[in-house]
Amino acid sequence: MRSRSALCCALLFLLPGLLGSLARAQGQIRVLRATVEGDQVLVSFRLDGGIDRSLLERIDTGLPTQIVYELELARDRKRWYDQGLERNTLEITAMYDAVARETNLHFRLGGELIESKTVRDRPALLDALRKIERVPVFRTRGLTPGVRYLVLARAILGSRMVLAIIPTDVRTDWAESNKFRPPAVP
Amino acid sequence: MSLRDRLYEQGKNTRTLLFGLVGLLFIFTAIFYLLQRDREMPAYLVTNRVLLFVLWYVNVVLILAILFVLLRDLFKLFLERRHRILGSKLKTKLVATYIGLSLFPVLTLFVIATELLQGSIDRWFATPVRPVLEQGNAVAQALIDRIQGSCASAARRALADLGTVDLSRDAERERLAERLRSMLTENDLDFLAVYEGTDFVQGVVDSRSGISDLPEPGRDLLGEAATEGRAVRTVEPPGGRGRLILAAVSGLPAADPDASDAGTVVAPAKPEATKKDPLAPEPAEPKPRIVVAGSLLDPVLAERTERLIEAFQTYRQLEVQKEDLRASHLLIFLMVTLLILLASTWTGLYLARRVTVPILALAEGTRRISDGDLDHRVEVPADDELGVLVASFNRMTEELQRSNRALQTTNERLAEERALVAAVLENVAAGIVSIDGAGRIFTCNGAALQMLHQSEDEVVGRTAAEAWSDPERSKLAALLASLPEPQAGRDRRSAREVQMVVGGDWKTFDVKVTPIRDAAGSRGRVLVLEDLTELIQAQQLAAWNEAARRVAHEIKNPLTPIRLGAERLLEKHRRGDLQIGPAIEEAADIIVREVENLQGMVDEFSRYARMPRPRPAQLDLAKLIDETCHLYRDVKVGVPVVCETGGEPLPAVWLDGEQIRRALINLIDNGVEATDPPGQVTVSVEVTEGHLEIRVADTGRGIPAAAKDKLFLPYFSTKGRGTGMGLAIVHRIVTDHHGTLRVEDNRPTGSVFTIELPLG
Numbered sequence: 001m002r003s004r005s006a007l008c009c010a011l012l013f014l015l016p017g018l019l020g021s022l023a024r025a026q027g028q029i030r031v032l033r034a035t036v037e038g039d040q041v042l043v044s045f046r047l048d049g050g051i052d053r054s055l056l057e058r059i060d061t062g063l064p065t066q067i068v069y070e071l072e073l074a075r076d077r078k079r080w081y082d083q084g085l086e087r088n089t090l091e092i093t094a095m096y097d098a099v100a101r102e103t104n105l106h107f108r109l110g111g112e113l114i115e116s117k118t119v120r121d122r123p124a125l126l127d128a129l130r131k132i133e134r135v136p137v138f139r140t141r142g143l144t145p146g147v148r149y150l151v152l153a154r155a156i157l158g159s160r161m162v163l164a165i166i167p168t169d170v171r172t173d174w175a176e177s178n179k180f181r182p183p184a185v186p
Numbered sequence: 187m188s189l190r191d192r193l194y195e196q197g198k199n200t201r202t203l204l205f206g207l208v209g210l211l212f213i214f215t216a217i218f219y220l221l222q223r224d225r226e227m228p229a230y231l232v233t234n235r236v237l238l239f240v241l242w243y244v245n246v247v248l249i250l251a252i253l254f255v256l257l258r259d260l261f262k263l264f265l266e267r268r269h270r271i272l273g274s275k276l277k278t279k280l281v282a283t284y285i286g287l288s289l290f291p292v293l294t295l296f297v298i299a300t301e302l303l304q305g306s307i308d309r310w311f312a313t314p315v316r317p318v319l320e321q322g323n324a325v326a327q328a329l330i331d332r333i334q335g336s337c338a339s340a341a342r343r344a345l346a347d348l349g350t351v352d353l354s355r356d357a358e359r360e361r362l363a364e365r366l367r368s369m370l371t372e373n374d375l376d377f378l379a380v381y382e383g384t385d386f387v388q389g390v391v392d393s394r395s396g397i398s399d400l401p402e403p404g405r406d407l408l409g410e411a412a413t414e415g416r417a418v419r420t421v422e423p424p425g426g427r428g429r430l431i432l433a434a435v436s437g438l439p440a441a442d443p444d445a446s447d448a449g450t451v452v453a454p455a456k457p458e459a460t461k462k463d464p465l466a467p468e469p470a471e472p473k474p475r476i477v478v479a480g481s482l483l484d485p486v487l488a489e490r491t492e493r494l495i496e497a498f499q500t501y502r503q504l505e506v507q508k509e510d511l512r513a514s515h516l517l518i519f520l521m522v523t524l525l526i527l528l529a530s531t532w533t534g535l536y537l538a539r540r541v542t543v544p545i546l547a548l549a550e551g552t553r554r555i556s557d558g559d560l561d562h563r564v565e566v567p568a569d570d571e572l573g574v575l576v577a578s579f580n581r582m583t584e585e586l587q588r589s590n591r592a593l594q595t596t597n598e599r600l601a602e603e604r605a606l607v608a609a610v611l612e613n614v615a616a617g618i619v620s621i622d623g624a625g626r627i628f629t630c631n632g633a634a635l636q637m638l639h640q641s642e643d644e645v646v647g648r649t650a651a652e653a654w655s656d657p658e659r660s661k662l663a664a665l666l667a668s669l670p671e672p673q674a675g676r677d678r679r680s681a682r683e684v685q686m687v688v689g690g691d692w693k694t695f696d697v698k699v700t701p702i703r704d705a706a707g708s709r710g711r712v713l714v715l716e717d718l719t720e721l722i723q724a725q726q727l728a729a730w731n732e733a734a735r736r737v738a739h740e741i742k743n744p745l746t747p748i749r750l751g752a753e754r755l756l757e758k759h760r761r762g763d764l765q766i767g768p769a770i771e772e773a774a775d776i777i778v779r780e781v782e783n784l785q786g787m788v789d790e791f792s793r794y795a796r797m798p799r800p801r802p803a804q805l806d807l808a809k810l811i812d813e814t815c816h817l818y819r820d821v822k823v824g825v826p827v828v829c830e831t832g833g834e835p836l837p838a839v840w841l842d843g844e845q846i847r848r849a850l851i852n853l854i855d856n857g858v859e860a861t862d863p864p865g866q867v868t869v870s871v872e873v874t875e876g877h878l879e880i881r882v883a884d885t886g887r888g889i890p891a892a893a894k895d896k897l898f899l900p901y902f903s904t905k906g907r908g909t910g911m912g913l914a915i916v917h918r919i920v921t922d923h924h925g926t927l928r929v930e931d932n933r934p935t936g937s938v939f940t941i942e943l944p945l946g
Contacts, residue, residue, distance in 0.1 A: 054506075061502040098323075098499045099492050100420055118406070159238065161513045165245075165520065167238040 026050060027155060029069075029175035034151040036180055041138040043071060043151055043177065047130040050157050050172060058158070059094050059103065059125070067092045067129055068156040073138045076148035076179050085149075088137045092129055109135065140182040151177040203536060210529050217522055238510065241517035248524035252531060256285070259535050277542045284534025288527065296523040300516060307512050316501060323498035326491040330431060333481050334418040337433035340373035341479035345437050348380060348477065353387055362388045377401060377430065377480030383473035384408050395482045398425025403432055403478050411436045412474045429488040436476040544572040548579055560587040617695075617715035620702070621666070625649045628710075637715055638662075639689040658686040662697065666713070668944055669699055669876055680877075682926070683718065694718045729899040740787055744780030751776045794911050800842035800922045807871065808836045810843055811880070814850045815869055824863020827854060830870040839878060839945060845919045852912040853882040853939050860886030861936065878943045885936040894929055916941075 027050015035042045051067075059065045073086040091108040105128050107115040114135075119125045143149060157170045259281060266274035347369065351358050362380065367390045370378045376397060379389030389400045401424055410417035411434035423430040483491065504511070544566040551564040560583060564576050608629075611618050617634025621627050630645045638645075638659060645653045650663040661684050669680055680699045685692065696716040702709040751773030758766045808831040815829035850869070857867040865885040872879045889897065893904050898917035903910035916939075920927040925943035932938045 057502075058506045061506050062499045063503050063506065098495045120410075161238075161509055164509075165242070165513050165516050167242050167513065 026052070027157065027172050029153050029155060029172055032151065032153050032175045032177040034149075034177040034180050035134075036140060036182055037136075039140045040136040041073065041140060041149075041151065041180070041182075042134040043137045043153070044133045044135070045069075045153055045175070045177075046132075047155055047172070050155060051126065051129060055157060056122075059096055062096045062098055064093055064095045065158065067094075067158075069132065070154050070156065071137050072152040072174075073143075074150055074152055076150055086138055090132065090135060090137070094125065094129065105129075109137065143182040145182055145184040148179040148181055150179045153177070203533070206529070206532070210525065213525060214522070217518065238514060238517065241514065241521060245517055245520050245524060248521065248528055252524060252528050255528070255531055255535065276545060277538060280538040280541060281535060284538050285531060288530030288534055292523055292527050292530065296519070299519060303515055303519065304512065307508065307515070311505065311508060316505075319494075319498040319501045322494040326494040329487075329491060330420065330483075333431045333483065334433050336373075337375065337431055337479040337481050338416060338418065338435060340369070340375055340378075341433050341435045341477040343373070344369045344378060344380075344479065345435050345475065345477040348475065349437070353380075353382065353475075359388065363390060366390045373479070374481075375479050376482040377432070377478070379403070379478045381408055381476040381478065383412065383476075385473070389478075392482075395423075396425070396427065397423045397430070397482065400424075401430055401432070401480065403434060407432065407434055407478070408476055410434075411476050411478075423482060427485040427488075429483040429492075430480050431483060432478055432480045434476050434478040436474040438472055438474055541572070544576055548576065551579060551583070555583055555586070560590055615716075617713075617717075619645070619713040619715070620710060621650065621713065622710040625710075627653055634713075634715055637688070637693070637695065637717055658688060661686050662713070665697060666699065666711070669711075682924075683921075692719070694722050729896070732896065732899060737787075737791075741784060744783050747776045748780050790911050794915060794918070797915065797918055797922075800845050800919070802840040802842055802923075804838050805841045805843050805846075806836075807831075807839050807841070807846075807878070807880075810847060811850065811869055811871060814847055814854065817851070818854050818858055818867070822858050822861075822863065825858055825861045825865045825867060827858065827867045827869065830868060834873070836871060836873060836878075837945065839943070841923060841943065842919075845922070849916040849919045849941065850880070850882070852916045856912060857882055857884035857886065857937075857939075860884055860888075862886065865936075873945070876945050878945055880941040880943070881938055883932045883936060883938040885932065888931060888935055889929060889937050897929060898927065 028048050029045050030048050032045040033043070035044075047067075055065065069090040069092075071088045071090065073088075075085060088110050089108075091106075091111075093106045093108070094103055095106075096103045102118045102120045103125050105115075105117050105119060105125075106113060117128065119128055137151070152174045154174045155172045157172070159167050160170050162168050263274060263278050263281060267278060344366070347365070348362070351362065351365075353359055353362065366378045366380065366388060369375070370390050370392060376392045376395040377389070377400075379400065380387040381403075384405055391397045391400055401421060403419065403421075407417050407419050415436055417434045419432045419434075421430050421432060544564075547564045547566045551562055554562040563580050563583065566572070566576050608631075611629070611631040612633075614631070615633055617637045618629070618631045619627055619634050620629040626647060626649055627645050628647070630640075630642060635642060635645065638654075640653070640659075650666045651660075654660055654663045665682055665684060682697045682699075683694060684697050685694045687693070694717075696718045698714040698716075700712045700714070702712055755766065755769055755773050758769050763769075811831050812829055815827045818827040821827075854867060854869065861867060861884045867882065867884045870881045870883070872881070889904065897904075898913050899910075903912075917927050920941050920943070923943055925941060928940050928942075930938045930940065
């Protein structure tokens, strides 16, 4: 009975993975940089591609459109017990106001609103969505000084229907940052 | 499981089913309600990513549940069929029927409804709504653009007019309000204000517009105007209704107001690539002068404009979400279909189980009862027709048990009776052998075994041919084989004398064969053996005594005249009678005649003793009888000899014709002689199974009962004349032909002699 339930659960969890491979995004995260300042790990990166016409069209219609950046802190030369050392998400929600002709952007880190801004043209919008500068995603507290770490990031660019009824996330591949060592705590 | 437990289990199952149905009803109601509300919900909620994922996972779970239920039951059925468990075939058929009945219509409905849904969505977007909305949006946007453009022009003109005004001077500042008001009226504006950087300098509002206070354009508008030279916004006016469209233009004031031309404005420098905060104070550079002009869009127009824009936006949103919407509806529909499918499949399987359980219990009960367990009762909690069937089955079992007990009692009584019969059979002097319908000997009493010098193992269970295969005993087997198979309504006893050498002794058995028959038909035969050896020996001895007495008597009769003749001759001779010649002649005649009589008697006896063995040949018996009867047609007046051989043709028989003729002559001769006119002698023939019976019946005096036993002995006669060898010869001929001769009384008078000969 337990093994049957486990099999069913495994199938349930494998299914999104299988379908996800059908919905791979064209974009890629580049220039992923992680720097340590104080007790914070600041992350900067740029999303190349991925924001295609359909996504922009969706934004233009005024629908709340979300781009989620998944960020993982990992040990360099990751071992099996290093799974999920620390995770965080940066969500950018864009909502176009057709009357005011402006797009409101909300930035949420780990679910908390950290910034809101309004852009009025397409380049500014794309910049806001693609370029992330020095966002304090992780804290160095709890990390072992001297050990090399890195940050992994990928983007979820909405969802897509496979075979008309199966919703799947459109994701980019994982990108790796430079390695860094957290400073020793004085 | 006891009946109480089963009743409890069934009650629990019924409650589960009831709760399940109520739950399903609730789910369907909720889904129906959601679908109704779906029309009122914003599209982005219906097509929400989370909702889609939830729907999809619910569907996946339902599919897995259906597959699990189906596969589990199918696997169980497969195993049951593989192990040939009773009722598995019936269960398979029921399950297949229920699943087929639920799968086919539901899936058909799903496919058709899906197609209809897809078509409806496509037709919905195919209607010419988009151009109308697009044009409306364009008009609204053009209106706003135009107002923004006129505001920007007015602001630019105002900026040019104020280009030479030195706002650092108090006097100029005081005159500025007047100038702005004048410009407001000239340009038909509702709001006009001047800023230096982000610092408010002066502003005026058209008091008739309903704007209660000076609007705040916002730092971002001013900043954009400072950096870009121009910026527009649509804001909500303070205290007023409608929309306030603002346009801000910026420029640097002329360095020397006196030297500059009126209306000259220096455009602010474009921002550098290195981003600098345009609003950051830089003492070395003058702050940009920004004029903000505003025009109020009246509430009705503003609302209509916004509605036009929003309607187009909503339509575009729907267009973008078309696929998600389609997927969302499909998923909801699929979920409903799967729920129905799950419910119907589950119900089908449950009903199949409910139907098969009593049937399986009945089948199991039947099996156990056929194995002899009559105490078994089927306990199935069913109150429908199956319950009636189960109750009838139990009643039938009880009845069967009662009958079985009665049968056992009867069997015990029969066994006792059988033992008694067996004891009787064992103790009777006659040998009794019973043969079943298949021709096998199934009982043989001790007397029979003793007579035949055999053990029970050599006889019982074998056919007659197997048991009596030796040349002597095979006569019994041959006798049985010669008898026809017993047939309904034509049973008769057959009796034969069989002679054989058993145990080195010559034995004569009287063998009687009687068919066993009951209502069902033939059950075989009973062979009764009676050892006649001693009786026959005694009879023969008596017969020979009688024969000797008669021979002595017959010999003595002629001896007397011979002696008397001889004594008379001797006396005459002693007396010296001279007339002795005639006496000698007379005595010689008497002696010769009596010696001839003696000679004839001896010849007859000798013929009887030397009678040849019969030489059978194919014979037309009817013709032979007719010819014989013809000889006696006119022998005695008033006593006709009637021959009854007509009717069915007689089969060809193998007999010694001369001997049979002789026997018939003897019998007819006796009959004619014994019958006084008017009378009749009748010769008739009848063919029965395997036998031929020739009857010679007369209407004469009849034979006394005491004479019947000695009738066939040599030299016995009731006529008082003749040799008394006639019937003895007839008996000998018939016996030599393996037949029997018997005599019975003819009704009302006379006698019947019956010759019974085997056919074939």
